[in-house]
Amino acid sequence: MNFHNVTRRHFLQGTAALAASSPFLAPAAETSSGLQGRLYKTLKIGMVGVKGSLTDKFKAAKAAGFGAIEMNAPGMNVAETKEAIAGSGLPVDGTVCSSHWQIRHTDADPEKRKVALGHLQTALRDTRAVGGHTVLLVVGHGRDGDEKEIWDRSVENIAKAVPLAAELGVAIVIENVWNQFCYDHGGKADQTAEKYSRYVDEFQSPWVGMQFDIGNHWKYGSMGDWIRHLGKRIIKLDAKGFSRAQNKFTKIGEGDLDWKDVSKALREINYFGWCAAEVGGGDAKRLKEVSDNMDRVFGLKS
Numbered sequence: 001m002n003f004h005n006v007t008r009r010h011f012l013q014g015t016a017a018l019a020a021s022s023p024f025l026a027p028a029a030e031t032s033s034g035l036q037g038r039l040y041k042t043l044k045i046g047m048v049g050v051k052g053s054l055t056d057k058f059k060a061a062k063a064a065g066f067g068a069i070e071m072n073a074p075g076m077n078v079a080e081t082k083e084a085i086a087g088s089g090l091p092v093d094g095t096v097c098s099s100h101w102q103i104r105h106t107d108a109d110p111e112k113r114k115v116a117l118g119h120l121q122t123a124l125r126d127t128r129a130v131g132g133h134t135v136l137l138v139v140g141h142g143r144d145g146d147e148k149e150i151w152d153r154s155v156e157n158i159a160k161a162v163p164l165a166a167e168l169g170v171a172i173v174i175e176n177v178w179n180q181f182c183y184d185h186g187g188k189a190d191q192t193a194e195k196y197s198r199y200v201d202e203f204q205s206p207w208v209g210m211q212f213d214i215g216n217h218w219k220y221g222s223m224g225d226w227i228r229h230l231g232k233r234i235i236k237l238d239a240k241g242f243s244r245a246q247n248k249f250t251k252i253g254e255g256d257l258d259w260k261d262v263s264k265a266l267r268e269i270n271y272f273g274w275c276a277a278e279v280g281g282g283d284a285k286r287l288k289e290v291s292d293n294m295d296r297v298f299g300l301k302s
Contacts (some may be wrong), residue, residue: 034299
């Protein structure tokens with residue numbers, strides 16, 4: 001059995017559990033061109049600029065049309081988060097490892113790598129405690145050494161957390177980011193996801209996959225083709241727009257990213273799961289705009 005198929009199975013079990021707790025996630029009829037019934041909207045907690053308690057923020061995200069929310073861990077107040085879930089009816093689908101840029105699995109100092117491992121393990125436990133199923137991880141940075149050093153250090157360190165991920169049922173999902181690793185930062189727009197695929201496969205575990213950010217590498221290659229290459233390694237998605245012409249990130253649906261091909265590629269790999277908005281947030285009006293933009297580009301409304 002292909003271990004990436006096992007990953008998908010476990011992830012869908014988690015999605016089904018969340019669907020049972022949220023009316024928004026009731027099964028929907030699939031459209032011929034869109035991703036209705038396949039893709040579910042979430043967002044980063046830092047995007048919610050609504051004043052008030054954490055429960056108020058959860059309620060605002062739900063009112064805007066999101067089916068879940070991503071928290072940050074370690075550092076998340078588990079008890080407060082549980083209260084917000086209960087008070088709003090909005091589940092937490094996963095978290096972002098809050099320290100992965102500053103305390104890296106690729107650091108040349110083994111003591112710092114040890115701290116990074118501890119933070120990842122805490123994030124896994126906290127995510128499980130609030131009902132989430134994924135921890136987003138930036139594995140390191142290219143400035144920490146040559147490619148082989150970064151590759152070997154991070155794989156060795158992150159692999160130590162995989163047994164805990166399996167025990168808890170929480171996947172470690174690697175994000176493709178501008179960290180000068182697994183792509184050529186000064187390169188052209190014809191790059192592929194081949195290195196990312198090999199990197200994920202290095203772990204040989206159903207509990208390590210990708211939270212593929214659709215906008216992050218549009219500057220460097222076709223997002224639809226990257227999705228096709230990564231296939232079942234993709235457990236979750238992030239979304240933002242990017243303009244090659246202006247060389248900057250944009251709102252979802254703006255810029256020149258080929259969203260039709262992205263949706264086509266997601267159907268081709270038979271993707272079912274969460275997609276997290278990762279753009280500038282704000283008040284209730286802005287959150288509704290982000291939600292509506294996702295509906296439009298992914299064909300989530302019939």
